[in-house]
Amino acid sequence: MQGIGNDFMVVDAISQPVYLNQGQISQLAHRNFGIGFDQLLMIEAPQHPEADFHFRIFNADGSEAGHCGNGARAVAKYVRQKGLTWKRELRLSTNTATMNTVMEDNGLITINMGKPRLEPEKIPLRFAQQSETYMIDAEGIRYKIGAVSMGNPHCVLQVEDIDKAAVGKVGPILSHHSYFPAQANVGFMQVVESNEIKLRVFERGVGETLACGTGACAAVVAGRLQKILDEKVKVTLPGGSLWIRWAGKGSPVYMTGPAKVVFEGQIDV
Numbered sequence: 207m208q209g210i211g212n213d214f215m216v217v218d219a220i221s222q223p224v225y226l227n228q229g230q231i232s233q234l235a236h237r238n239f240g241i242g243f244d245q246l247l248m249i250e251a252p253q254h255p256e257a258d259f260h261f262r263i264f265n266a267d268g269s270e271a272g273h274c275g276n277g278a279r280a281v282a283k284y285v286r287q288k289g290l291t292w293k294r295e296l297r298l299s300t301n302t303a304t305m306n307t308v309m310e311d312n313g314l315i316t317i318n319m320g321k322p323r324l325e326p327e328k329i330p331l332r333f334a335q336q337s338e339t340y341m342i343d344a345e346g347i348r349y350k351i352g353a354v355s356m357g358n359p360h361c362v363l364q365v366e367d368i369d370k371a372a373v374g375k376v377g378p379i380l381s382h383h384s385y386f387p388a389q390a391n392v393g394f395m396q397v398v399e400s401n402e403i404k405l406r407v408f409e410r411g412v413g414e415t416l417a418c419g420t421g422a423c424a425a426v427v428a429g430r431l432q433k434i435l436d437e438k439v440k441v442t443l444p445g446g447s448l449w450i451r452w453a454g455k456g457s458p459v460y461m462t463g464p465a466k467v468v469f470e471g472q473i474d475v
C-alpha cells in the first residue's frame with residue numbers, strides 16, 4: 207500500500223501467525239533484493255477493549271517505531287477492504303498512540319492523531335526546558351529547530367527553498383544528534399503561506415521518503431508554536447498533499463489524506 211508515496215507492506219497478523227525478525231524485515235524492505243517498502247505495518251488484535259485494531263510499525267532498517275500517520279490511513283483502509291470490519295469509524299492503537307479514523311465520502315481518511323507531546327522528556331530531547339524552538343550545534347553549524355512527538359520523535363527546521371534543502375546531508379546529522387537519544391525524523395519545512403507549507407522528511411530508520419504523516423503533523427505543530435502557521439494547513443510533500451488541522455496546545459492534531467492498495471500477494475520467509 208501507499209499513502210502519497212510513503213509505501214508499506216501491510217500484514218494481517220490476526221488471521222495468521224507472523225514471525226519476522228529485524229534481519230528478515232530489512233531484507234524484505236530492500237528495493238531490489240526484497241519486496242521494497244518504507245515501513246512494514248503488522249496488524250494485530252486490539253490490546254485494550256476500546257480499540258478495534260492494534261498495529262506495529264517497523265522501518266526499512268528493521269527498527270520498530272511508535273507511530274506512522276500515512277500507515278494509519280493504510281491500516282484503516284486495509285481492514286475494511288479485507289473484510290476484517292465494516293465500520294467507517296475505527297479506533298486504532300500503536301505502541302505509543304491511539305487514534306480515531308473516519309473514512310470520508312470522498313475516499314480520503316481523516317485521523318485524530320491525538321495531542322502532540324512537547325515536553326523534552328516525552329519527545330525525547332535532551333533539553334531541560336520546553337521551548338517553541340531549540341538551538342542545536344552540529345558540525346560547526348547552529349540549527350534553530352522545533353521538536354515535537356506525535357508518538358515518535360520529530361525535529362523540524364525551516365528552510366527558504368525546499369528544493370535546495372540539503373536533506374541528504376543535514377537529515378542524518380540531526381537525526382542521529384546526541385540531543386535525540388532515540389534519534390529523530392527530520393522535517394525540512396518551507397512556509398509558502400500561513401495556511402500552506404512544503405515539506406521534505408528524512409525519516410528515522412529509512413532515509414528521505416516521499417511523504418511522512420506524523421512529520422506533516424509535527425511540522426504544523428512546530429510552525430503554529432512559532433506563530434507562523436494557521437490552524438488549517440495544506441502540507442505538500444514530494445509524494446502529494448495532506449491536510450492538517452491543529453487548534454493549539456491541549457488540542458489533538460487532525461490529518462486527512464489518501465491510502466491506496468498497490469498489490470496483494472503471499473510471501474514465504
Ligand SMILES: N[C@H](CCC[C@H](N)C(=O)O)C(=O)O
Pocket residue numbers: 212244245263265270271272273274275276277358359391409410411412417418419420421
Ligand atoms: N520513520 C518513523 C516511522 C514512520 C513514520 C512515517 N512514515 C509516517 O507516515 O508518520 C519513525 O521511525 O518514527
